[in-house]
Amino acid sequence: MNSTADPGGIRCEALTFRYMETSKYKVVDHVDMAIPEGKVTILTGPSGCGKSTLLYLMAGIYPQNAGIVDEGRVTVNGEEMGGLYPHERARIAGMMFQNPDLQFCMDTVNGELAFCLENMGEDPAEMDGKIQEALSFCGIGHLRDRAFHTLSGGEKQKVMLACTVLIRPRWLLLDEPFANIDPASAQVLVEKLGQLHRERGMGIVAVDHQLAPWLPIMDEAVLLGEGARVRQRGVTPGNLPEYGETFEEMGIAFPGREYCSRRENNAPGEAVLTVRGLCAGYDGEKILDGLDADFYKGKVHAVTGASGSGKSTFFSILCRIVPYEGSILLEGEELKRIRKKAMAHRLGFVFQNPQDQFVAQSVYEEMEVSLRQTYEGEKLEAKVKEYLQETGLWRYRRMSPFMLSQGQQRRLAVAALLAYDCKVLVCDEPTYAQDVRSLKSVMKLMMDRVREKGLTLIFSTHDKQLARDYADIFYTLADGKLERREGV
C-alpha cells in the first residue's frame, strides 16, 4: 500500500470541491496540505469554512456520494480513496461521526461489533474473543448485550471506538466526536485514542472547535480559513501561547480563555416556571424521578449533567413532546392543560439538533416566518436583514436551511426562535459545534433579550466555561433530579 514513490500520509493537492453542479460556490478551494503518517492532527477553523467537507473528502465519502471535485486530488497513504471499495477504504481510514445516534445498523452492541468483523472477513470462531478484547480495551465490557437505544451518547461513542479497535485502520478521521458528550467521557475517549495511537501507530485527524480536550495527545493543530485553506500550521501544545492572537482574529476558541466577563445579576426574581415531582421516562424506564426546580423571570439558567442524564428529555417535556407525571406550572398554569394555540409567545425552544427546527424553504424565509408576527413591509425586510447579519448568515439567505453547516444551522435556529417573541426560551445546547465568534454572537442575541425584555433563558451545555460566563443560576442533572449549585 505504501509505494516508495509516495511517502504516505494524507495529502491534498490543489483540492477543489463543490456540492452542486449548478453552484459556483467552492466549499473546498485549492487546498494543499500534507499530514505525515501516524500523527495526531486537529483541524480547526471558523464555522462553515469547510472542515467537515474536507474530512469527508479525505475519507472518500465525497465525491463518491455527492458533489464534484473540480480540480486536484486527495490521497491517503498513496491511495486515492474515492477509487477504492468500502472494505479497502475501511482498512486505511475509519471514521467517527458527530451524531452518536446515526452510526449503527444492528440492534445490540454485540451485533454491531460482529458486523464489523464479518465485514473484515474474520474467522467466526475467533469473533467472540476479539469482541470481548475490544470491549475491555474501551472499558465497556458490561455493555456487550445492551440495545443501542438504551445507551447514552458517550457510551455510543465508546462503542464506535471499539469498532475502530476491531477494524484496525491506519487512520482514524473524526468529525467533532465530542460535541454531544460530556467532558468526562470525552477525556476517557481521548485517552483511549492516545493509546491506540501509541500502540498501533494509528494516525488521527479530527475536526473540532475545541482544542482543549485534545491537548494531551495532539501533535499539531491546523487552522483553516475560508474554502478550507490552510491559514496556520505548526501549532503544537508547546507553542500554543504564541498563537493567542491568531485564534482571536479567526474567532476560534483558545483553550482556557473565557468568553466574556461574568455578569452580576442578583436581583431576586419571581418564578415563571415551577417544576414539582416530575417523573418521566421511556418504555417504563425512569429517566427523571421526582425532579423539582424553579426558573425565575429574567434570569439565565444553565443545566449541566453527564450525557444520558436526561437533559434533552427534560427539555422535551417542557416542549410538550414527551409526556410526564408530576406538575409543571408555567406562570401558574399546568403545562399539560394549556391549549396549543394559547402556548404561542409563551415558551419557545431550540432543539439539540437544529434540523428539527426548520419550517421554511430558505434562510431568509426562516427568519421572516418569525418576524412576520411583529413587523411588516419594509420594516420586516430590515429586521430580517439585521438578524441575519448579526449571525453572519446574510450571504446564505437564498439557501435552504438544510444546506448550511452544523454551526450555521444552530445559529439560524436560535436567531429564528428569538425573533419570535416569547417569555421563556429553552435551548438544548445552543452553542455546540460553534466557533467562538458565532458562540458569542448567539449568546449575545439571547442575553440582549434577557436584559431588554426580561426573557427567562434555560439552556443546557457540556461547556462549563459557557455556563460560568453567562448563567445566573446553575443546575446539575443527576440521578433523575435537578440539583441547584452555587457555581460550576
Next chain:
Amino acid sequence: MKSINPSWKLIGILVPIVILAFFYSITLNLVIFGASLAILAFSKVRWSAAAKIMIPVAVLAVGMYMTGAKFHAGANIGIGAGNALLSDAALENGLQLGSRVLAFAGFGLLFVMTTDMMALVRSMEQQLHFPAKFVYGLLAAFQILPNMQQEYRKTKAAFWARGIYPIPVSPKLLVPLMVKAVRWSEALAAAMESKGFDEKAGRTIYHPVRMRPVDYAFPFLTTGLLVLGIVFL
C-alpha cells in the same frame, strides 16, 4: 414452530396464503384458524401480545361479515336499503368473508408470534441469498423506527412554537421528516461503509444458521395440508 428456519417458515406460510386466496370454504377457514391457535398453544408464545394483535383482526372480521351479509352478489340492494341480513344467503356470505379474515390472521399469528425478526433477516441473507446490501440496509432503516414517532412530534412542535398549525399530512410537516430520512440514510451509509461494509468483499458469518430437514419440509407440509383441506372440506 419457533425453531423452524424463519425464511422457510415464511415461504411455508406465504404459499398457502396465496392458494387460499382463490378458494371459498367457511369450514376450511375456521379449521385453519382453529389449527393455528392450537399450534400456538403449544409454542409458548406471549398470549397478551397475541390478544393485542387479535383486537383489530376481530374488528375487521366483524366488519367484513357485515359487508358480506349486506352486499352479497345477487342481493341487489342499494346502500342502506332493506334488511337482508337474516336470509341464509346473506348469512353465509357474511361468514364467508368474516372467516377468511380469521384464516389469514391465523397464518399471520403463527408466523409473527413465533419468529424473531432479527433471525428472519439474518436467514434471508443466508438461506434465500438476498443481497447483503438490501438486508443490512433494511436493518439499518429498521433501527430508525423507534425514533420516528417522536420525530414527527418534534417537527409538529417546531411549527407550533412559531405559531403555525399544519394539518397532519401537510407537506409542511412531511418534507422536514423526509429531509431527515435522506440525511439519516447518508449518515448511516457512511458509517456502515467506514466499518468496511461492502457486499463485494468476502463477508464471513458470525453465527451461521444451520438448516435441518424439517426446515426444508415445512413448506411442503403446510401446502400439502392445505390441499388436503381444500379437497376434503
Next chain:
Amino acid sequence: MKTTTKKYAWQLKDIIMIGILGVLFALIYLGAFYLSMGLQAALTPFGLAPFNFEIVYGVWFMAATVAAFIMQKPGVAFVTEVLAAFLELLMGNFPLVITTGLVQGVGLELGFAVFRYRRYDMASMCVSATFACILSFIWTYFTNGYATLEIGMLVAMFAVRLGTSLLFAGVLSNLLGKGLARTGVLKGYPVGAKYAHQDIIDDDEEAAV
C-alpha cells in the same frame, strides 16, 4: 474525476433511504388508519367497514412514488414497495403484506415504465398510482373474497381507492418530492440539482441581483 459507481447501481444509502421512507409512510398509514378506526365503528353496522381502509389506501403507495421521483431510475418503485412490505412484516404485520407488496410494486413500476422511465412528474406519478390501484384491487378481490359481493359495492370501493391513490400517491407525493428537492438534501441525485440552488450572495454582488 473518476467515479467508481455506475449510475444505475443501487447504493447502500439509496436502500437505507427507501427503507426509512417505507417506515415513515407505514407509520403515517397506521396513524391515518387508527384515526379512521372510529369511522369504521360507525360504518360497520351499515356493512361499509372496508371503506375504512379504502380511504387511506393511497398512503401505501406514497413511499414508492416519492422514491421513484427522487432516484428516477427503473426498478425503484417496485423495490421500494416490496421493501416497505418487508419492513411491515418486521414491524409485526402479517406475511400477507409481502404478496400485497409484490402486486402493488408491479403496478407502481408499470406506471413509470409506460413513460419509458423518462417522466417523473405529476402525470407519471398519477398513472403509476392508477396502475397500483387497479392491480391491488384485483388482488384484494381474491384475498378478501369480493367475488361474493354485489357489483355496485365493488364499483364504489374501487372508486374510493382510485381517488385516494391519485390524491396521495399522485398529487401529494409529487408535492413532497419537489419540496424535498428544494431543500437541497438531494444533492447526490440528479433531481437535487434541478430544484435546489446553493449560492452565496455577497453584498457587492447584490447590486447586480
